Amino acid sequence: PTVPAPDMDGVSAALKAAMANGAPGAMARFTGPDGVRTRTAGVRDRVSGEAMDTRARFRIGSVSKTFSSVVLLQLADQGKVELDAPVNRYLPGLLPDDRITVRHLLTHRSGLADYSDAMFAKTVPGFEAVRNRVFTYQELVDLSLAEPRTTEPGANYRYSNANFVVVGMLIEKITGTSAAEQYEQRIIKPLKLRNTSYVHPRTEIKGLHVRGYLHPDEAGAPLVDSTEQTGSWAQTAGAVISNPADLNTFTTALMRGRLLSPHMLDAMTTVTPTDTTQTRFYGLGLRRYDLSCGTQVYGHTGTVQGFYTYAFATRDGRRSLSAMANASNRGAVNTALGGTLEAAFCGKKAP
Numbered sequence: 001p002t003v004p005a006p007d008m009d010g011v012s013a014a015l016k017a018a019m020a021n022g023a024p025g026a027m028a029r030f031t032g033p034d035g036v037r038t039r040t041a042g043v044r045d046r047v048s049g050e051a052m053d054t055r056a057r058f059r060i061g062s063v064s065k066t067f068s069s070v071v072l073l074q075l076a077d078q079g080k081v082e083l084d085a086p087v088n089r090y091l092p093g094l095l096p097d098d099r100i101t102v103r104h105l106l107t108h109r110s111g112l113a114d115y116s117d118a119m120f121a122k123t124v125p126g127f128e129a130v131r132n133r134v135f136t137y138q139e140l141v142d143l144s145l146a147e148p149r150t151t152e153p154g155a156n157y158r159y160s161n162a163n164f165v166v167v168g169m170l171i172e173k174i175t176g177t178s179a180a181e182q183y184e185q186r187i188i189k190p191l192k193l194r195n196t197s198y199v200h201p202r203t204e205i206k207g208l209h210v211r212g213y214l215h216p217d218e219a220g221a222p223l224v225d226s227t228e229q230t231g232s233w234a235q236t237a238g239a240v241i242s243n244p245a246d247l248n249t250f251t252t253a254l255m256r257g258r259l260l261s262p263h264m265l266d267a268m269t270t271v272t273p274t275d276t277t278q279t280r281f282y283g284l285g286l287r288r289y290d291l292s293c294g295t296q297v298y299g300h301t302g303t304v305q306g307f308y309t310y311a312f313a314t315r316d317g318r319r320s321l322s323a324m325a326n327a328s329n330r331g332a333v334n335t336a337l338g339g340t341l342e343a344a345f346c347g348k349k350a351p
């Protein structure tokens with residue numbers, strides 16, 4: 001069946017809207033049956049004034065959760081972990097409730113509180129306090145367990161970074177190697193993602209990269225260059241670095257069944273609603289957005305200091321889009337950037 005061509009003017013308009021709302025720059029890369037289309041706006045570095053560049057690397061935030069989910073689901077495919085088993089079977093005594101299962105982590109239904117809410121209640125002080133800190137997984141889990149749980153296990157969707165920190169612990173316990181090693185072996189090398197890395201706790205982004213800018217809570221206060229950070233507060237929940245081409249390669253390979261068995265990919269894309277709009281859903285470490293033209297796209301969003309990211313593909317993997325704006329703590333930028341999805345996947349609005 002023919003699919004609508006991407007509305008790249010609409011994509012550009014969304015990037016410009018992201019800038020108008022406070023991003024120094026933004027970019028998008030669409031991959032489809034007619035090839036690759038890219039658009040950029042503004043700068044990747046406010047000091048040098050160097051233009052945004054779709055080859056440049058950046059922090060992808062929670063798109064990392066989909067990388068972590070793929071690794072764990074590959075282990076499930078290999079029979080090394082059972083999704084409906086208690087987490088405590090693999091990490092004895094870690095969680096105070098044996099009813100919390102591996103699947104509850106991947107669907108954000110564990111009830112484990114998100115420690116990042118308190119950590120970043122004051123945006124810039126919170127960031128400055130952790131940007132050079134190295135946390136153990138256990139320290140992050142302890143921060144979560146210090147707060148009340150947010151739901152009975154399995155009862156409600158409650159997004160939490162803690163879930164994917166525990167996923168990182170599971171990956172390392174089950175494989176006996178680091179998450180970095182597992183990303184490399186199972187995703188980065190097989191897909192030849194030459195601009196994707198997990199360098200936690202190193203703070204710099206190697207090679208050609210975008211600088212990210214954090215908006216302070218106080219109106220009118222100067223932007224904070226948040227490019228260098230350990231990302232240790234997020235780790236397997238948000239510390240992967242990538243670029244638009246690699247993200248499109250990743251989401252399309254995932255949807256085309258190159259990373260998981262058909263059974264496991266079906267499990268991953270089996271979703272439940274995350275809100276009452278009936279257009280936003282979550283599966284296993286994967287979001288589904290239902291667009292106005294009826295197209296359903298699968299992937300993840302990312303928010304990390306200085307960077308907003310969208311990385312989505314159609315279920316058949318024939319079309320993908322990744323978009324990034326180098327600002328954060330500015331919801332209007334994130335919303336504007338999200339406009340790239342409708343433009344790219346639904347095409348030009350009928351006149």
Ligand SMILES: C[C@@H](NC(=O)[C@@H](C)NC(=O)CCCC[C@H](NC(=O)C[NH3+])C(=O)[O-])C(=O)O
Pocket residue numbers: 060061062063116120121122123124126161214234237238300301302303304305306307328329330
């Ligand atoms: C929601 C998003 N989640 C993620 O990407 C994870 C890794 N990021 C967060 O939890 C946001 C942490 C605060 C960022 C900071 N905000 C504040 O400090 C607010 N006081 C900022 O905006 O940079 C997702 O799944 O799409």
